[in-house]
Amino acid sequence: MHVASYDLLSTAVLFLGSDGRIEHANTAAEELFSMSRRQLAGLCAQRLFDTDSALADRLPDAIAGKFGILRQDLMIERWGRQEAISLAIVPLHQQPWAALAEVRVIEHHILLDRHQQLSNELTAQRESLRNLAHEVKNPLGGLRGAAQLLDAELGNDALREYTQVIIEEADRLAGLVDRLISPQGSSLQKSWFNIHEACERVHTLLSVEFPAITFTRDYDASVPELLGDFSRLFQALLNIARNAAQILTESPQEETPHLILRTRVGRQLLLSGHQAKMGLIVSVVDNGPGVPPALQDKIFHPLVTGRASGTGLGLSLAQEFVQQHGGIVAFDTQPGHTEFRMILPLEHV
Numbered sequence: 309m310h311v312a313s314y315d316l317l318s319t320a321v322l323f324l325g326s327d328g329r330i331e332h333a334n335t336a337a338e339e340l341f342s343m344s345r346r347q348l349a350g351l352c353a354q355r356l357f358d359t360d361s362a363l364a365d366r367l368p369d370a371i372a373g374k375f376g377i378l379r380q381d382l383m384i385e386r387w388g389r390q391e392a393i394s395l396a397i398v399p400l401h402q403q404p405w406a407a408l409a410e411v412r413v414i415e416h417h418i419l420l421d422r423h424q425q426l427s428n429e430l431t432a433q434r435e436s437l438r439n440l441a442h443e444v445k446n447p448l449g450g451l452r453g454a455a456q457l458l459d460a461e462l463g464n465d466a467l468r469e470y471t472q473v474i475i476e477e478a479d480r481l482a483g484l485v486d487r488l489i490s491p492q493g494s495s496l497q498k499s500w501f502n503i504h505e506a507c508e509r510v511h512t513l514l515s516v517e518f519p520a521i522t523f524t525r526d527y528d529a530s531v532p533e534l535l536g537d538f539s540r541l542f543q544a545l546l547n548i549a550r551n552a553a554q555i556l557t558e559s560p561q562e563e564t565p566h567l568i569l570r571t572r573v574g575r576q577l578l579l580s581g582h583q584a585k586m587g588l589i590v591s592v593v594d595n596g597p598g599v600p601p602a603l604q605d606k607i608f609h610p611l612v613t614g615r616a617s618g619t620g621l622g623l624s625l626a627q628e629f630v631q632q633h634g635g636i637v638a639f640d641t642q643p644g645h646t647e648f649r650m651i652l653p654l655e656h657v
Contacts, residue, residue, distance in 0.1 A: 319412055324397075326406040328353050328367055340411060353409060357384055357395065365572070371407040373399030376642035381414065383577070445482070452478035496537040496632060503534050503590060506542040507569050510549050514567070518553045526570040532654060534588060536633045541650075544629040545590060547622035548637070548648045552594040559597045563644075568593040577651055579636050584653035587635070592648045598641040608637065626650075 314321045320337035322330050333341075333348045341348065341356060354364050363382065370378035378397040392414040399407045452475055459471035504527050515523055534541075549567065556565035570591040577587040599607055608627040627637045635652035 319410055322348070322353060322409040322411070323405040324353055324371055324407045324409055326371060328371060331405055337411070340413070357382060363395075365570075367397070370397040371399060373401075373407075375640065375645050379640060383575075383583075448478055448482055452482070496540065498535055498537055500533045500535055501538045503531060503541070503571060503588060506538065506545055507571065507590070509542060510546050511569060513546065514549055514553050517550075518557055518565075521553055521556055521565040521567050524566070524568045526568055528571045528573060531571050531573055531588060534652065534654065536652070537629075540629040541633065541652075544626035544637070545592070545650060547626040548650065549592045551622050552592050552596065552646065552648070556594055556596045561596065563595055566595045573654070574651070577653075579634060579651060579653060584634075586654045588650075588652045588654055590650040590652070594646050595644055596646060598643045598646050599639065604641065607639070 314334040315336075317334060318336055320340040321334045322337055323332040325331050330348045330351050330353055333345050337348065338344055343351075354367055357363050363380065366375070366378065366380075369375060375397075377399075378395075380395050382393060382395060384393055394412045394414050396410040397407055398410065455471045455474040455478065459468055459475070462468050462471065507525065507527065511523055511525060514521070549569065552567055553565075556567065568591070570589075570593060572589045572591070574587050574589045575585065577584045577589075579587070608623050610621060610624040623637070630637050630650050630652065633652055635650065637648060637650055639646065639648045641647075
């Protein structure tokens with residue numbers, strides 16, 4: 309498409325150089341940012357989105373094509389107020405520009421409704437699963453008790469191997485049922501803590517459990533203390549990071565498996581049903597194969613997993629624990645780069 313043809317689009321389009329500076333803008337971009345093309349030309353694109361510090365770290369890699377097409381919802385200041393936009397960075401090849409940035413305005417209520425719908429769906433599914441889990445737990449206990457009695461009566465060790473299998477499988481299923489039943493938002497034990505304590509504990513555990521993976525810790529020292537339930541947020545982060553590590557070790561790939569733990573402070577973040585003036589973003593980034601397209605819309609639903617040995621509870625519980633703190637877990641995925649983000653408000657919830 310000739311550059312003049314972009315002026316016919318109602319979507320704002322910015323053409324970026326390899327250094328992230330704007331080299332051309334269409335008419336819709338002039339209207340959206342209330343700046344002429346001459347004013348936009350030479351401006352670093354990051355300055356237009358300065359309310360999101362996390363984007364600054366990702367913009368160079370996005371322009372270089374590391375993420376494929378990077379999509380992100382964020383806030384910009386427009387006409388003296390904050391407005392939600394959807395940003396897509398598309399790398400270009402054999403073109404005069406390094407990348408194209410497409411910016412669409414999102415109606416505020418649409419984005420909030422999207423988050424609220426996810427929250428409502430997960431709440432309904434978890435409630436149904438917990439009801440089912442309660443129904444399963446009693447007969448499961450009876451099954452285990454009967455196997456124990458039978459085991460005590462058997463004198464043949466070969467036959468007792470079968471009763472041990474029954475007992476072990478009953479214990480495994482009981483543990484699964486307990487994980488379905490246990491989370492309850494009303495029992496949060498809140499205290500002030502530094503999120504990097506949780507990050508360091510996750511790093512220590514996973515570096516021992518997955519020695520083949522190289523880990524990078526990229527922490528923002530300016531992150532303030534967080535008021536929340538340390539054990540639940542630690543468990544949420546551990547679930548997300550362990551899920552990434554398991555996929556890295558189970559999927560054949562040419563590159564060395566690599567996992568990044570990153571913290572940043574973000575501003576004007578749209579969370580689950582509300583907007584936070586300031587929030588904490590804890591990212592888990594891996595260079596694995598990415599989330600399969602068929603799972604992307606339901607990856608946080610209980611019992612949904614793309615791994616043969618997975619239970620489908622890790623990410624679901626992580627989302628639940630973060631939502632109990634007024635936050636949300638979001639992700640971007642491309643082959644070779646997947647980023648899960650725990651986004652938490654830094655205001656009292």
